Structures are given as C-alpha cells and as structure tokens.
Amino acid sequence: MFAIPEHYSTATKASIDAQIALMTSLTNKTFESVEKFIDLNLNVARASLHESSNAAKQLMGAKDPQEFFSLTSAQAKPNAEKALAYSREVVGIASTTQAEFSKAAEEQFSDANRKMLSLVEELSKNAPAGSENAVAALKSLIGNANASYEQLAKTTKQTTEALEANLTSAMSQFTHAAEKAMPKAKK
16 A cells, blocks of 8 residues: 555656756756857957957058948858858757757657656556546547647647748848849949
C-alpha cells in the first residue's frame, strides 16, 4: 500500500527536477542568444563608426557638388547590403533560439509524458476494484493532452516557418528594390 505514495513522491520529485533543468537550459539559451545579439550589435556599431568616419572624410574632400553626390550615391548600395546582412543575422539568431526552445520543450514534454504514463500504469496495477473507469478517464485525459500538445507544436512550427518565409521574402524584395534604386541614384 505504501508503494503508491512513494511512486507519486518519486514522480513529483523527478518532475520538479526536470522543470528546474528545463528552466536552467532555457535561461542559458536565452543568455547565449542575448550575447549573440550584443556581439552582433557591437560589431555593427564599430564598423559603422569606422565607415562613417571614412565616409565623412571622403565627403569633406569632395571638390565639387557632383563628386559629393557621386560619393553619396556610391555609399547607398553597400549600406543597404549591410542593413540586409544585419537583418539576416538577427533572423538567424532568433530562428536558432526558437528552434532550441522548441526542442527543449518537446524533450521535456515527452519525458514528462512518459513518466506520467508510467505512473498511471503503476497506479492502475494497484488500483482497487471498481476504479477501472477512473483509470480509463485519466488515461483518456493524458491522451487528449498529448494530442493538444502535438497540435500546438505543429501549429507553432508552421507559424515559425511562415514567419521565416515572410521575412526572407521581405528581405528579398528590399534587396531587389534597393538594387533598382541604385542606378537611379547615380543619375
């Protein structure tokens, strides 16, 4: 008779340990992503300061307005390409982080589900006569929760893929528009 509370206690402890491990893992992944964003922004800021200084020197050295405008338009395309590269880096970091979060959540859910089913099986073996309906209802509840989670995971994945496709499309359109505008700016 003491086996059931002991199993429940062990399962509860394992669940809490798994949740702590998941939170630690997600926190570490969050810090890694923030670190990547900070590194990216610092590198972009350094490069931007250096390039701005060089561009200002070139513009100040222009001999006439035509040369000034020529230098200005020559800088437009590289600046657009750098903005596009920055956007791609940001999307890459965000996509990687999201994928790692999803993977960690899926692993946690799968492990918790496996342990819960094991606990229910153990409880059903030791359940008193006449409790078959309650055990069946519990198993059905767990099955429904699994189906709901799988649908949520599938929808989340589809949403993420659609978002990435839309961002890629927007960046492609921006690049195309910037390339079209460059010849016009030189005229």
